[in-house]
Amino acid sequence: MDSNFLVDFNEGVAKFNLSGRLDTTNAPALSDELKELVGQNVEKIVFMANDLEYISSAGLRVIVFAKQKMGVDTQVFVVSPQQDVLDVIKMSGFDSFLKILDSFDD
Amino acid sequence: MEKLTLPAKLENYEQMISFIVNGAEAAGFDKATISKIHLACEEALVNVINYAYPDKQGDIEIGYNFSDDNSGFLIDIIDWGIEFNPLNKSEPDIEAPLDERPIGGLGIFFIRKIMDEVIYKRDRGRNILTLIKR
Numbered sequence: 611m612d613s614n615f616l617v618d619f620n621e622g623v624a625k626f627n628l629s630g631r632l633d634t635t636n637a638p639a640l641s642d643e644l645k646e647l648v649g650q651n652v653e654k655i656v657f658m659a660n661d662l663e664y665i666s667s668a669g670l671r672v673i674v675f676a677k678q679k680m681g682v683d684t685q686v687f688v689v690s691p692q693q694d695v696l697d698v699i700k701m702s703g704f705d706s707f708l709k710i711l712d713s714f715d716d
Numbered sequence: 717m718e719k720l721t722l723p724a725k726l727e728n729y730e731q732m733i734s735f736i737v738n739g740a741e742a743a744g745f746d747k748a749t750i751s752k753i754h755l756a757c758e759e760a761l762v763n764v765i766n767y768a769y770p771d772k773q774g775d776i777e778i779g780y781n782f783s784d785d786n787s788g789f790l791i792d793i794i795d796w797g798i799e800f801n802p803l804n805k806s807e808p809d810i811e812a813p814l815d816e817r818p819i820g821g822l823g824i825f826f827i828r829k830i831m832d833e834v835i836y837k838r839d840r841g842r843n844i845l846t847l848i849k850r
Contacts, residue, residue: 634762635729664751666758667822694751701829702822703810 616643622653625714629661632669641672644679652680656714660690665698677707689714717792719779724765724795732761732778736791743782743789745849753789753849756830759823760793760802760845768797768843788832788850795843801836802827802845 618625624647632640647655655676677686687709691699699705720735722728736757740750764776777794802824810825828834833848 633758634726664754666755667826668758668762670822694748697748697752698755698826701826706811 614643615640616646617658619647619650619652622651623656624652624654625656625658627658627661628665629663631664631666632662632672633664633666634668637666637668637672640669641675644672644676647676648679652684654685654687655680656687656689658689658714659692659695662695663692665695667702670699670702670704673708674704685709687711687714717779717781719777721775721777724769724774724776724797726765728776729758729761729765732776733758735778736780739780739782739791740789740849745789749849752830753791756827756847756849757791757793759827760847763800763802763823764793764795764797764843764845767800768795770798786850788848791847793845793847796841797843799838800843801838803834803836 615626615628616624617627626640626643644655657673673686673688677684686707688699689711690713691710696710699708699710718735718739720732722732733754737750737754740753745753761776768774768776774795774797777792779792779794780790782789827847830849831847832850833846835846835848837844837846
């Protein structure tokens with residue numbers, strides 16, 4: 611589990627790396643990093659999820675917070691999620707406002 | 717039944733969830749199912765940790781049992797806190813647009829979607845939540 615999720619913030623694109631689990635124990639740390647972006651010009655939030663093995667409602671809530679707080683024009687991407695994680699995103703219905711991608715090119 | 721009792725605090729969460737996941741692995745579920753059981757139990761445990769003991773400290777007792785005779789993998793999550801039936805909370809409308817989605821309710825929704833049976837009982841001062849996966 612990473613304690614530092616943000617890997618890059620450049621030209622309006624904030625890229626986060628998620629690995630291992632995103633659950634009740636570490637979702638608050640991600641939330642803190644996302645809060646730092648509020649009020650800045652964020653066009654896209656990109657969660658690189660290739661190494662993410664597990665996500666719970668705590669993790670999803672933080673991602674949805676990003677979408678709700680940044681504004682209607684900010685796009686939120688989840689890139690290359692593993693099947694278990696994709697199942698949970700779909701179960702929640704949040705795939706209707708997150709963009710799920712196989713890859714992301716800057 | 718295998719049992720573990722710990723104070724209902726977030727610092728004990730890892731130990732609680734590992735206990736259950738080890739049991740699910742021993743029961744022979746595949747990786748995807750274990751991940752779902754893990755998720756349902758996280759949601760249930762976090763509810764107890766956050767809400768059962770508003771004014772004082774208290775314990776959670778977790779027990780599991782697996783029977784080959786189709787009764788499945790049974791998990792009991794017991795606390796001695798205020799009466800709280802998590803099943804009473806209304807489920808989120810997962811087709812609502814984002815600005816109409818309140819944040820709560822998703823955990824219970826996951827528990828019900830994942831587990832084959834979810835039973836709540838209030839008995840002698842205890843909340844008993846039973847989750848069953850076949």
